[in-house]
Amino acid sequence: MGKASRTKQAPDRRARVAAQRAAARRAEQRRRLYLAGGSIVVVILVVVGFVIFKGNGSPPKQASNGPTGAALASVTKDVTGVPTSVLNKVGGGSISSSNFIPASQIAGASQSDSPYFASVNGSPLTSGGKPEVLYVGAEYCPFCGAERWAMITALSRFGTFSGLTTIHSSSSDAYPNTPSWTFYGSTYTSKYINFTSVEETKNYRQGNSSSSSVAYVTLQTPTNAEQALVEKWDPGTGDGGAIPFIDIGNKYVQVGDLNTYGPQDLQGKSWSQVATAMSQPSSAIAQGADGSANYMTAAICKLTNNQPGSACTSVVKSLEAKL
Numbered sequence: 001m002g003k004a005s006r007t008k009q010a011p012d013r014r015a016r017v018a019a020q021r022a023a024a025r026r027a028e029q030r031r032r033l034y035l036a037g038g039s040i041v042v043v044i045l046v047v048v049g050f051v052i053f054k055g056n057g058s059p060p061k062q063a064s065n066g067p068t069g070a071a072l073a074s075v076t077k078d079v080t081g082v083p084t085s086v087l088n089k090v091g092g093g094s095i096s097s098s099n100f101i102p103a104s105q106i107a108g109a110s111q112s113d114s115p116y117f118a119s120v121n122g123s124p125l126t127s128g129g130k131p132e133v134l135y136v137g138a139e140y141c142p143f144c145g146a147e148r149w150a151m152i153t154a155l156s157r158f159g160t161f162s163g164l165t166t167i168h169s170s171s172s173d174a175y176p177n178t179p180s181w182t183f184y185g186s187t188y189t190s191k192y193i194n195f196t197s198v199e200e201t202k203n204y205r206q207g208n209s210s211s212s213s214v215a216y217v218t219l220q221t222p223t224n225a226e227q228a229l230v231e232k233w234d235p236g237t238g239d240g241g242a243i244p245f246i247d248i249g250n251k252y253v254q255v256g257d258l259n260t261y262g263p264q265d266l267q268g269k270s271w272s273q274v275a276t277a278m279s280q281p282s283s284a285i286a287q288g289a290d291g292s293a294n295y296m297t298a299a300i301c302k303l304t305n306n307q308p309g310s311a312c313t314s315v316v317k318s319l320e321a322k323l
Contacts, residue, residue: 093291159190261288
């Protein structure tokens with residue numbers, strides 16, 4: 001290669017290096033601009049997200065809704081099949097008829113009154129030619145949560161449930177995460193009675209908000225006829241008072257949990273622990289849940305002329321006299 005050629009190549013090389021350096025500087029400037037712009041976008045997104053988060057409230061930590069699959073089948077079998085010998089041994093359990101409010105006081109009842117189980121004089125509540133048991137509650141409600149255990153046991157003595165699933169009460173209400181069941185999505189068949197359930201709301205608020213000013217998510221709505229019964233026997237402030245509301249053939253009404261059994265008895269328990277305890281007559285849960293189930297059974301037996309005999313035992317008949 002001659003000198004002239006080397007001399008000509010040198011400026012060309014310097015030009016290429018200068019161009020590369022200039023391109024690198026431009027690339028670095030663009031990178032810095034992108035980083036700055038990206039940082040601004042991130043800050044904006046964080047601010048917007050914070051505003052939305054503050055608006056909706058922090059979502060409460062959601063507890064498990066309970067067992068599924070084989071575990072659910074096992075718990076369901078235990079609750080729907082509490083042995084008659086156990087139920088007979090429990091009798092009225094810890095439930096005292098001295099806490100029942102007489103029908104004469106129902107007209108003035110309100111949400112502040114004690115829970116009650118009373119005989120009423122309404123037109124017979126029937127469906128398909130059979131006495132009807134109407135339940136109105138909500139999945140968030142811990143008192144409904146406790147009472148469903150007893151209801152399932154009592155109603156299973158007259159018929160068969162299918163499709164029962166477990167649920168816990170609200171994570172942000174009294175007695176949070178009470179283990180229970182939901183009647184929503186289940187079916188019940190019986191040759192003696194019909195059972196109608198209304199679970200009015202889910203167990204969480206709109207957007208999973210923990211704010212008490214945000215309503216629970218609506219699930220089911222009572223019919224006009226059902227709402228009329230709620231307002232008649234449980235007037236409260238004019239739209240129905242406490243839940244659970246249980247109307248047995250329009251002859252026996254229960255509102256709230258029966259003293260002295262309630263969600264306080266189930267706190268910290270798993271579904272399997274509650275189900276197991278219901279078959280242990282001396283346990284506090286059996287004394288409360290089974291005792292409540294026996295009183296419900298007695299009320300239903302009064303409407304079925306003590307049929308079937310497997311449900312309307314001599315122990316149950318002794319409770320009928322206390323209604």
